[in-house]
Amino acid sequence: MDGPEDLTQLDPRYKSMMRLVAGLFAIALLVAATIAEIAIPGWTGVVWAPVTLVAAYLVLYLPMRRYATRGYSIAEERLRVVRGVLFHTDTIVPFGRVQHIDVDQGPLERGFGLATLTVHTAGSHNSSVSLPGLSHSDALAMRDGIRAAIRRDTL
Amino acid sequence: MTTREPEARRTDPKGFVVRAVTMLAQLVIPLGVAAVTIFDDGGASAKIAWAMPFVILLILANLVIAYLQWTRLTYTVGDTDIRVESGVLARAARSVPYERIQDISLEQKLLPRLFGLVEVKFETGAGGKDDLSLTYLSEAEGERLRELVRERREGPAATLATDTAPDAGQRPAEAEVLFAMGPKRVLTFGLFEFSLVVVAVIGGLAQQLDFLLPFDLWDFDEWEQRLAGPGQYLSGLGPLAQFAGLLFALLTLAFVGVATGLVRTALREWNFRLERTAKGLRRRRGLLTRTDLVMPLHRVQALRLDTGFLRRHFGWHGLKIISLASDSGGANHDAVPFGRMEEIHPVVRTTGFSLPPEGTQWDRALKSYRTDKALLAALYLVPATIVAALLANNWLWIAPLAGLLFLLAEQYWRWKHDYRALGERQLYSRHGWFSPSLAIASRVKLQSVEIAQGPLAQMRGYASLHLGLAGGKLRVHGMPLSEARRWRDALAESMAGSDFSVLLEKKGAPAL
Numbered sequence: 001m002d003g004p005e006d007l008t009q010l011d012p013r014y015k016s017m018m019r020l021v022a023g024l025f026a027i028a029l030l031v032a033a034t035i036a037e038i039a040i041p042g043w044t045g046v047v048w049a050p051v052t053l054v055a056a057y058l059v060l061y062l063p064m065r066r067y068a069t070r071g072y073s074i075a076e077e078r079l080r081v082v083r084g085v086l087f088h089t090d091t092i093v094p095f096g097r098v099q100h101i102d103v104d105q106g107p108l109e110r111g112f113g114l115a116t117l118t119v120h121t122a123g124s125h126n127s128s129v130s131l132p133g134l135s136h137s138d139a140l141a142m143r144d145g146i147r148a149a150i151r152r153d154t155l
Numbered sequence: 156m157t158t159r160e161p162e163a164r165r166t167d168p169k170g171f172v173v174r175a176v177t178m179l180a181q182l183v184i185p186l187g188v189a190a191v192t193i194f195d196d197g198g199a200s201a202k203i204a205w206a207m208p209f210v211i212l213l214i215l216a217n218l219v220i221a222y223l224q225w226t227r228l229t230y231t232v233g234d235t236d237i238r239v240e241s242g243v244l245a246r247a248a249r250s251v252p253y254e255r256i257q258d259i260s261l262e263q264k265l266l267p268r269l270f271g272l273v274e275v276k277f278e279t280g281a282g283g284k285d286d287l288s289l290t291y292l293s294e295a296e297g298e299r300l301r302e303l304v305r306e307r308r309e310g311p312a313a314t315l316a317t318d319t320a321p322d323a324g325q326r327p328a329e330a331e332v333l334f335a336m337g338p339k340r341v342l343t344f345g346l347f348e349f350s351l352v353v354v355a356v357i358g359g360l361a362q363q364l365d366f367l368l369p370f371d372l373w374d375f376d377e378w379e380q381r382l383a384g385p386g387q388y389l390s391g392l393g394p395l396a397q398f399a400g401l402l403f404a405l406l407t408l409a410f411v412g413v414a415t416g417l418v419r420t421a422l423r424e425w426n427f428r429l430e431r432t433a434k435g436l437r438r439r440r441g442l443l444t445r446t447d448l449v450m451p452l453h454r455v456q457a458l459r460l461d462t463g464f465l466r467r468h469f470g471w472h473g474l475k476i477i478s479l480a481s482d483s484g485g486a487n488h489d490a491v492p493f494g495r496m497e498e499i500h501p502v503v504r505t506t507g508f509s510l511p512p513e514g515t516q517w518d519r520a521l522k523s524y525r526t527d528k529a530l531l532a533a534l535y536l537v538p539a540t541i542v543a544a545l546l547a548n549n550w551l552w553i554a555p556l557a558g559l560l561f562l563l564a565e566q567y568w569r570w571k572h573d574y575r576a577l578g579e580r581q582l583y584s585r586h587g588w589f590s591p592s593l594a595i596a597s598r599v600k601l602q603s604v605e606i607a608q609g610p611l612a613q614m615r616g617y618a619s620l621h622l623g624l625a626g627g628k629l630r631v632h633g634m635p636l637s638e639a640r641r642w643r644d645a646l647a648e649s650m651a652g653s654d655f656s657v658l659l660e661k662k663g664a665p666a667l
Contacts, residue, residue: 078647088613091605092643093623094650121602122625129603 007071007082013112014133018063020108026055072131074142077149079119081131091129095149097121103139115139119146163229163240169270170291171225176266178217186210230289232303237277239287251277251287253307258449261297265443273297273447277304301449305434330437333502334491336427344424344493345417347466424492431505436476436490450488454478455506456600456625460499461592474499476506477627508595511583517574520633523615525570528633531611532562575631577642580649582622584631596622596629598649606639622646 033051040047065085073080078094102118109115109132117139118130134142223243231238238250258278267273275297277287292300336344425442435451457477466472472495476488490506491499503510536559543552572588584594603623612618618639622629634642 077651084608086610088608089605090607090643091603092647093603094647097602097623097650121623127602127623 006075007073007080010067010070010072010133011114011135011138013135014114015063015067017108017112017114017133018066019059022058022063026059029055067133070133072134074145079129079131079146081129093119093121093129095146098146098150101143101146103136103143105136109136117142163231165229166225166289167272167291167293167296168225169293170267170272171222173267173270173272173291174221174225175218178221179214182214182217232300237287237300237304239289249287253304256304258451259301259304260449261294261301261447263441263445263447267291268443268445275300330430330432332428332430333436333505334427334429334494334498336424336493338425340493341421341424341427342417344471345420346413347463347471347493348416348420349412427492429490429502436502436505438488438490448488450476450478450490452506455508457594457596457627457629458503458506458508459592459594459627460510461590463590466493467591470495472496472499474502477624503595508581508597510595511576511578511581511593515576515578515583517576517583517585518634518638519574520570521615521617521635524612524617524633525566527611527615528570529563529566532566533559536562570633573632575634577645582642582646584629594627594629596624598646599652600625601646601650604643604646604650606636606643608636 029051033047036047037045062085069085069088070083072082077096078092079098080090080092082088082090098119099122100120102116102120104116104118105114106116113136114132115134115136115138116130116132117134118128120128220243224241227243227246228239228241230240233250236250236252237256238248240246240248256277260276260278261273262276263273271294272291273294275289275292289300422442422444424440427440428438430437432449435449435454437447437449439445439447455476455478459475459477460472461475462472471493472491473489473493474491476490478488490502500510536555540552540555540559543555568588572585572591574583574585576583576585578598580598582596582598584596586592586594601622601624605621605623607619607621608617616636617633618636620631620634620639620642622631631642
């Protein structure tokens with residue numbers, strides 16, 4: 001059950017959403033760079049060039065990497081959430097330990113039809129594990145699946 | 156008492172007296188301080204006479220409010236829940252179903268104790284803040300409530316306990332004493348509780364408030380003068396007298412430190428008793444404030460065995476219980492605060508846990524993890540050392556260098572004395588050399604497992620294991636990635652075996 005190969009990828013729209021967020025940030029960055037460039041006499045490009053590179057990294061490369069490192073699986077009655085480019089974490093929560101489940105949608109997520117699934121356990125560390133970037137219907141289905149598993153266990 | 160009709164009851168009327176007295180004490184002290192500061196300049200008596208009616212009015216108003224609050228605070232022991240209604244102007248009603256009550260603890264502070272009253276706290280596991288508490292019922296009533304809630308939790312079909320056994324504190328002879336501390340043990344414990352912090356605080360206070368002392372603690376010339384009386388010859392010795400003064404000051408501080416430790420420990424631990432009852436471990440302790448707590452056995456999540464730098468050489472150890480309710484108010488669940496290993500063994504056995512067996516294979520963190528940690532720690536101090544060496548004269552660079560060496564040594568010691576082991580039913584994490592501690596967690600009772608890797612860890616191939624534990628945290632650092640994966644799979648396997656609610660509801664022995 002190990003290794004990244006048997007992980008389910010997140011919804012591809014999540015990549016677009018991360019791009020959009022990064023894009024908004026990049027625009028702000030570029031505006032600031034333009035102002036600095038205007039302030040500096042002559043079109044030297046000393047600010048523009050590096051900022052454009054950073055923006056390209058943020059918008060084009062990073063969402064791809066982040067998307068590629070993320071994944072989940074709900075096999076064997078346990079939720080596994082893998083995430084993180086620099087700080088990599090790989091979390092497992094057995095369904096039997098889930099106390100309650102949230103499905104959240106922020107404004108952007110709603111626009112893309114995505115949702116974040118969060119499961120809460122009784123632990124005092126790592127007590128909530130969240131999984132963003134699911135399509136809304138998937139998130140609801142997963143919630144119902146986990147809920148059914150819990151009910152089956154307790155009955 | 157009727158069995159079906161729940162009736163609203165008031166708290167014990169003596170509780171009103173206790174409240175009034177506490178309130179008066181709270182009121183009188185600030186007033187006294189205010190009086191001293193305001194009426195410092197002469198003609199005080201006239202001003203006091205002028206202010207007196209207001210003070211009396213204030214006290215009366217407070218008494219009336221306290222009385223009204225007492226009359227409006229009622230509790231109802233229903234068939235399925237306990238309801239408390241309170242408030243004079245704004246009414247609040249809170250109901251707690253029996254199934255949600257995790258624990259009931261009785262607490263007696265000095266004053267209520269004189270009146271035979273207890274504060275009953277219902278722990279609901281809601282994080283401690285919103286727990287329900289009834290201030291000041293009679294001891295018998297508190298005991299009755301506790302028994303009642305326990306029986307309710309046991310079986311919802313059981314009728315209300317009809318025998319309102321009024322013998323407070325007297326329980327059936329089923330209780331088996333697991334651990335108790337007599338006065339001698341408590342005092343020995345107190346000797347080890349010497350607190351440097353207290354000494355520092357008192358030293359600081361002595362400096363701050365030296366105007367309160369009849370002499371100046373740090374003025375060695377004056378010490379010379381002082382000693383000049385009985386120890387005339389000392390003053391002739393000059394520097395030696397100063398040394399004597401310093402010694403005396405230090406000895407005073409040390410004495411105060413020891414005395415504080417003794418008093419604090421005696422207040423907290425006096426007549427410590429840990430018993431095994433049908434409902435779990437019952438702990439009573441305290442000299443002035445007597446607390447009475449029951450830890451249900453099936454809710455014990457993990458154990459922590461620790462000791463101190465000095466006491467470990469005398470063979471003293473302590474056992475703490477990490478349970479679901481222990482997050483409320485940081486009340487640590489000391490099961491054996493100060494005992495010999497052979498006294499701790501039976502307690503550990505009772506909780507269903509076991510100490511690591513002889514043949515346990517202990518592993519250290521990876522060497523690469525140690526190296527990286529040491530390098531990171533050194534990162535700050537190396538530049539400081541270099542800069543200090545280049546810029547400052549006067550051997551100033553010794554200080555950062557010493558700090559650096561200390562850090563490196565500390566990292567090494569830590570690494571050398573941190574061990575982990577995975578047993579069949581438990582996992583162990585041993586930590587520290589100065590004051591070693593050992594955490595024992597049940598594999599079944601974990602909530603989640605996480606493998607975490609920072610950028611360095613990814614490069615160097617090690618990982619940390621973060622374990623979700625109710626009521627505490629447990630992390631194992633510097634494992635090889637493959638082993639972290641193996642642990643995780645094994646733990647997830649053990650966890651999947653049982654549902655959390657099964658673990659909670661299991662009566663008696665935990666699922667181990």
